[in-house]
Amino acid sequence: MHATPTQLKMIVESAFAARFLIADDRILYVNRATEDMFGYSAGELVGHTVDMLLPDDVRIRHPGLREEYYKAPRRILLGVDRDVRARKKSGVEFPIHLGLAPIHEDGRLYVAVTVFDISHHKEIERQLVERAEELQLANERLARFAYIASHDLQEPLRKIATFADIVTASIAKGDLVEAAHAGEVARASALRARQLVDGLLAFSRQVSTPPRLETLDIRREIEAVVSDFSELIRQTQAQIAVAVPPGVLIEADKPQFERCLSSLLSNAIKYRKPGHTPNIRFFLRREPELALSVADDGIGFEPKYAEAIFEPLRRLHSFTQYPGAGVGLALCKSTCERHGWRIEADSQLGAGATFTMTIPCGETPKANPLKASA
Structure with a gap:
């Protein structure tokens, strides 16, 4: 040249x-x-x-x-x-x-x-890798969940088939009392199966849907959830203390965050000690990271189950004792992970439990071009 x-x-x-x-x-x-x-x-x-x-x-x-x-x-x-x-x-x-x-x-x-x-291109590349990892993790969880769900569905479906036969046989021989009893058992098993399917659908929808962020006041969200549980709180005479000051803001998906709070409050009430008025407390720690805890004085669980209880459909107690689909805590964990938070459980058998969501200070989920609103 x-x-x-x-x-x-x-x-x-x-x-x-x-x-x-x-x-x-x-x-x-x-x-x-x-x-x-x-x-x-x-x-x-x-x-x-x-x-x-x-x-x-x-x-x-x-x-x-x-x-x-x-x-x-x-x-x-x-x-x-x-x-x-x-x-x-x-x-x-x-x-x-x-x-x-x-x-x-x-x-x-x-x-x-x-x-x-090429900073922008590197960020897009990082987000692509992150999204691929998230999808792989979600697929693995859904695969485990589908396996567990199909296994758990076997029992109620077996009961439905067995007691449907009993209903038919009882009617044929004119034993209406036995037929009515068998019908009730079949109905209860059908409701149990429906709960499992509903739980499967709720979990699969959440793990595949990106959070839609908005600014939320933590105390206001807690008060809204407590208000939704007012009738159950009245029936159980639960004492709820909210030691969270107003004006503490986070960026979160409102429905998912509220569902998480609802699950934690519901569990705190459900797993109360027999004959004991449950005492439940929401409290906040700001340093070194923002941490929101829900503590109860219920039946608790052994520390060795602190991780396992967040697995979908993982139950520590029989369905007869404590009804439920067994996905509440799994949804909480999914919510936290998709927001870039952590959730941990601390408990001793017979000494209540404390669930803590840790939100890194000043951090919100990074915008992802692949996460189009759905």
């Missing part, structure tokens, strides 16, 4: 990407896009080496990088098959693709350097 210094300068300045020209290992010209990208003025860059635009670790790891290039100058694009980073004036590092093109003019070697900020 043959060009005058003026033409070379025009080539640099007319580029939309960040571009600058190097000769004798010094920056000669930079365009406006370079100033915008790196935060330096042209006056701060011209006359200096490109070292000021590179992170310290790059210079340490590749001390002879420029010398190697000048031995055999050629058109190359760096950053496609390995990470290349640059550094702004502010010290912030960012990923780039770096294009180098030698220009020989009047016996002098110039190098045109073009820099592409």
Whole structure:
């Protein structure tokens, strides 16, 4: 390529990407896009080496990088098959693709350097990987849940078939009392099967639906859920204390967050000690992370089950003792994971239980272009 210094300068300045020209290992010209990208003025860059635009670790790891290039100058694009980073004036590092093109003019070697900020592309790539991992995890959970559900459905379906035969036989011999009893057992088993199916549908919908975020006041959401349970609270004479100040805000999916609070409150009431008025407390801890806890003084459970109780359809007690589909805590865990939170259980048998949702301070789920609203 043959060009005058003026033409070379025009080539640099007319580029939309960040571009600058190097000769004798010094920056000669930079365009406006370079100033915008790196935060330096042209006056701060011209006359200096490109070292000021590179992170310290790059210079340490590749001390002879420029010398190697000048031995055999050629058109190359760096950053496609390995990470290349640059550094702004502010010290912030960012990923780039770096294009180098030698220009020989009047016996002098110039190098045109073009820099592409690929931060946005890297973020999209990260989100794609994250989404793929989420889908894999969701599929694994659904597969486990479907297996457990099909296994648990066998018992109520077997009862329905057995007692339907008993109904038929009882009617044939005129024993209406036995027929009525068998019909009630079959009906109860059918309701149990329906609960399991409803639980399966609720769980499958939630693990495959991205959260729709909005700003929520934690205390207001707790009060709304407590109000929904007012009749059950009256019947059980449960004492509810909400030690959460107003004005503590989070970004969350309102229906999912309310469903999680409902499950925790429902369990706290359900697993009360026989003949004992349940005492339930909502409280908040702000440091080092925001943590919302629901504590009760119920029957509790052995610490070894602290992880297992979050598995779908995992029950520590018989359905006769404590009815339910067995998906409430699994939905809580799913909600927390999809929001980037954690949920943990702490309990001792006979000494109540405390469930804590930990919300990293200042963090909300990152926007994901794949998560279109459904």
